[in-house]
Amino acid sequence: GHTGAEVDAAIHAQGMAHWAELPLRLSAVRAFAALPEAPALAAANKRIGNILKKVPPVDPHVSDVLLREPAEQALHAAMLQCAPQAEAQFAAKDYTASLQTLAALRAPVDAFFEQVMVNAPEMDLRLNRLGLLQALHNAMNRVADLSRLDGQG
Incomplete structure (x- = not known):
C-alpha cells in the first residue's frame, strides 16, 4: 500500500484530470520519495507554495x-536544462x-533560498524572482503536490 502522504500528494497534483492516472502517479511519488533529494525538494516546494500564496498570481516568465x-x-539555468x-x-x-x-x-x-532575497525592494527583481518560483512550482507539481511529502509539519 501507499502512505497517506503519497496518496495525498498524487491526488492534489496540478491538473489531475483522470483518476485512471492515479496508479502511475502513486508509483512516481513513491519512487521520488525514496530519492535522497526528496525531503529537501518537498520542503522547498512547501516554502515556495507559502510564498506564492501571499502574493497576487504571478506570471512564470523569467527575464534573464x-x-x-x-x-x-x-537555478534558472538548471530549470532551462531539465x-x-x-x-x-x-x-x-x-x-x-x-x-x-x-x-x-x-x-x-x-x-x-540560502543566497537570494525573494522579496527584493526593487519590484522588477521581486516579480522576476516570484516568476522563477512560479515556474519551478508549476514544474514540480504536475505529477503530484510534492509539498505534501514534507514531514516538517
Whole structure:
C-alpha cells in the first residue's frame, strides 16, 4: 500500500484530470520519495507554495537580464536544462522519470533560498524572482503536490 502522504500528494497534483492516472502517479511519488533529494525538494516546494500564496498570481516568465544573483542565475539555468525533458516525460505519462529529472534541481533550489532575497525592494527583481518560483512550482507539481511529502509539519 501507499502512505497517506503519497496518496495525498498524487491526488492534489496540478491538473489531475483522470483518476485512471492515479496508479502511475502513486508509483512516481513513491519512487521520488525514496530519492535522497526528496525531503529537501518537498520542503522547498512547501516554502515556495507559502510564498506564492501571499502574493497576487504571478506570471512564470523569467527575464534573464533581471537575474542578478549567481544563485538565481544557476537555478534558472538548471530549470532551462531539465524542464523540457521533464515536460516531455510528463507528456508521455512517464511520471517517475519526470520527477527524477526534476530531482536535479535540489542543489540550485537550496542555493537560491540560502543566497537570494525573494522579496527584493526593487519590484522588477521581486516579480522576476516570484516568476522563477512560479515556474519551478508549476514544474514540480504536475505529477503530484510534492509539498505534501514534507514531514516538517
